[in-house]
Amino acid sequence: MMGGSVSSTGHDVKPANAAARLLHGVERALDGVFGVPGNPLRQLGALGFHLFWIATVSGVYIYALFDTSITGAYASVETMTTAQPWSAGLMRSVHRYASDAFAVVMLLHLLRELVYARFSGFRWYAWVSGVPLLWLGLAAGIGGYWLVWDGLAQFIATAVTEWFAVLPGFGVTMIRNFLVTDTLTDRLFSLLAFLHIGIPLLLLLGMWVHIQRITDPVTAPHRVLAVTTVVITVLLSLAQPALSQAPADLSRVPEWLGLDWFYLFALPLVNRGMPGTLWLLTVAATLLLVALPWLVPSSRAPAAVVDLANCNGCGRCFTDCPYGAVIMLPRSDGRRHAREAVVETDLCASCGICAGACPSSTPFRSVTLFRTGIEMPQRPMGALREELELAIKGFDDADLSRKTAATVAVFACEHGECPAPRDGVAVLRLPCVGMLPPSFVEYALRAGVDGVFVAACSDGDCEFKSGDTLLRQRLAGEREPSLRASVALERVCMAQCADVAATEWALAEFRAGLPAALDQQPAGAVLAAKAFARSRHHV
Amino acid sequence: MSEQKPAAQVGAHAAAIFRWAGQVVLYALFAIFIGYFATQPRYRQLGSDEALLRLSFTHPGQIIANCRERGAEELAKMPANMREAQDCPRERSPVHVRVELDGAPLYDEVFSPAGLRRDGAAAGYRRLAISAGEHRLKVEFNDDARVNGFNYEHSQTVNPVPGQVVLIDFSAERGGIQIK
Structure with missing residues (x-):
């Protein structure tokens, strides 16, 4: 593999x-005593x-x-x-x-x-x-x-x-x-x-x-x-x-x-x-x-960029940005939408939460050049989809009939403890898990990955304030864009990965439980998923 | 499995007890920390056998030089509403203070008048711990640059107990140097 x-x-x-x-370390120890919320x-x-x-x-x-x-x-x-x-x-x-x-x-x-x-x-x-x-x-x-x-x-x-x-x-x-x-x-x-x-x-x-x-x-x-x-x-x-x-x-x-x-x-x-x-x-x-x-200036990642051709002015990025860096202004390009998103670059934390909130960030789009309404130049959604497809192709090229463990796509926060990639585990890093559109989870699963593991940074202390909370709400269907109800939630795991041991343990536990979840699916669904994955590899 | 379940429950109970106990201990430590440093350790601002000598005054010195009488010709050249007979400088004298305690010099300082034109009051403040008990305090004060030496002088025996404040002040209206 x-x-x-x-x-x-x-x-x-x-x-x-x-x-x-x-x-x-002290905070982690206190988490054990007070619980994260307390x-x-x-x-x-x-x-x-x-x-x-x-x-x-x-x-x-x-x-x-x-x-x-x-x-x-x-x-x-x-x-x-x-x-x-x-x-x-x-x-x-x-x-x-x-x-x-x-x-x-x-x-x-x-x-x-x-x-x-x-x-x-x-x-x-x-x-x-x-x-x-x-x-x-x-x-x-x-x-x-x-x-x-x-x-x-x-x-x-x-x-x-x-x-x-x-x-x-x-x-x-x-x-x-x-x-x-x-x-x-x-x-x-x-x-x-x-x-x-x-x-x-x-x-x-x-x-x-x-x-x-x-x-x-x-x-x-x-x-x-x-x-x-x-x-x-x-x-x-x-x-x-x-x-x-x-x-x-x-x-x-x-x-x-x-x-x-x-x-x-x-x-x-x-x-x-x-x-x-x-x-x-x-x-x-x-x-x-x-x-x-x-x-002591910090190294500054590029700010989010709005692509008006893909922005319909829905305002989700405006709502979800933790630092108020996105504002909504009257449309400037003559399109029929009333508003457009504008990024205040000085306020932008480059977390990508806005891109995760954008409805155009779905990888199922069949456009030649996959671009979203609001994009992180250093982590474009098109490149993320390509990486995911490459990883899935890697799984697929291996002889899956001889696989001994489930395949997992890991979307990991750069600020948490990122799991190590290994056979059957693809790791895709994000500035913040809040950047992950839920549609990517469904996309990965439909492409043949057995499970999707989201490794967020420390619970209650997201580097960008609320990225983990927003994603959790999206995956639970409590916030738009939400994960579709048809997705088997047992194949999705979101874990707080504040230390290496906890991360690896959570991933191993999740992976160990996956084959059973997969086996419960109708055989046709598995075959359909593999066919979908193969078709994506030729895109 | 049947043996593992009670063991797991015992473990969960133990963990919960540990968490509760840990919270109680940590909150108690925080409360003790706040409670202790709210008043402790006590600060000693003065030695047990010390008194405090405070020198403080605010006083406009005399004008720096004598007024000059204007002549008739000079007055005639001036606007009618400004014909003052004397031409007095605005600048005031600095205040020179010398304090001796039991014959030993304690302060010998000159305090300048305030203001850009140096026409305001001079003000001084000094605080010094002295030993409690009987002392001979001599204070000399000069608020007039035209006078050589000191134009005010006051000597007094003080006998402060530990912690007592001896205040040296100056009030021209009350006769000059005050030792309280």
Whole structure:
């Protein structure tokens, strides 16, 4: 028997670095514990939104009881904690711990995208728009601690005003607000409360901007994870309620402080007399993060190309593109269709999901030059069909009567663990399995392949956000273009192939079960399939 | 087969227990991580036997030079609405501050007036930990470039307890240097 050939799509897949492999291993291990849908590491962005809303709801509750005056601020917070421990006190603690978890999740989200090198190319916008969120998040948290007006708030007031005093235009005027109690006014506390509401609103606006270029962004974590997060926050609040430190006294400085290191980690640097250093680090980190997409550019595969002769303006590519790179405009070529697809090349991820969604991507078309309405130049559908036919011809040229295992066409994501080609197994690689039109599955089966195996990358973490989900929906008949109902689903397998062993095991299991499935078919169907395959070889 | 099925069920139950236990442990670890670093480790901002000395002022210095009397001829050449008898410079004097603690110099700095024309107030801020206990504090202040040396001087014995803030301020309306 002949083995299928591994095709090169010309798509330059970035090799994973050691950190990425390590993180990938950790995520796989956590998948085993939480299950893929419940794995927090795979939903950090959505978890960030969830924690933001927990902090918002609890914050609104305690703000209703907060007194924005010098004398009333501390007293009102103490009243919440001591007189209403099961309501306002609990909400105060939930507010604190949800905010702390938000800071951790935000940092992990950044590090994860950094390790997986998801910051350049078409992703630059999400990356760059995420940078201000770091500072807004920190500012919101610091401002919250300020409002309590205890010893910690006094430390924060001194450190923050000393930090800003280095900047031209601020000077020592801000510091002098917090020198003696006489200079403090209730109006200042109203301003601080306003900032603690305004900055999170800006943060929310920034979060909205951050996900603008993503189609159907996931802003709510899996239900189990969402509930568990709330439960953990409440349990932690009960186990260790948030407490104030001694009331602020500007004539004294507390020797020891219980710092919230998630938000206040940088302020000791100012306390040690290095506000300039902190500004230097802040500006350098900001510039580095913002410039990273251009400092470490990704190799860019060609963007999708629309072929108007084959585009009927149906809009499926527009609907399925995960990054909103396809827009629909009025027809420009005079054909009777109302609209045509146009690719915004700067936004295109070169995943090919649009080509997989295009109804003209069916290999059953009997045109001389098989082209689709929207095509990936590096992986045209015509070439994919030729590769498939070549592989099937290889199977057919071998003596099938002596075959010992079923023949399988594997459509594999370049970002997952691709099975090795071997006798009876042809492997065709795609930038994303979302590029696979379901009609190719039927085509392969009708051409005589015993089974079709789709090797997607890691479940819940598609390199292009939703390619595996879209294909699964198409194969299940839940999304157009769908796999025809007449196709025997037991001859089709879609597996998540995050590691080599799992991939090979899934393929072997599927292949082992195939002959029985094939045997169940009427003999005529098998013969018809082989005849179809032979006829295709002469095209 | 009949033996394999219970074994498979036992294995599935064991795996489920492992997953639940793993989740509980990992969520607990995360909660402990959040709970601990929300207040710990504690930060020491001042030594146990230290007090804090803060110098802060914002004060517009005197004009940098004397006003000049305008002559009648000069005034006559000026528009009627601008005939001020004196021509005074806008620029203000820098503020020179010297602080001595127990006879040892602590600060000796000159703070420039703010503004492009240097006609704003000079402002200064310094913070320094000092040992608690009795100290002799001497503060000298010059806000007039036309005066040699210092035109304000104040000495005071302070005896801060650990953690106490000693504030040096300046207010011309309140008599000059203030030590609180």
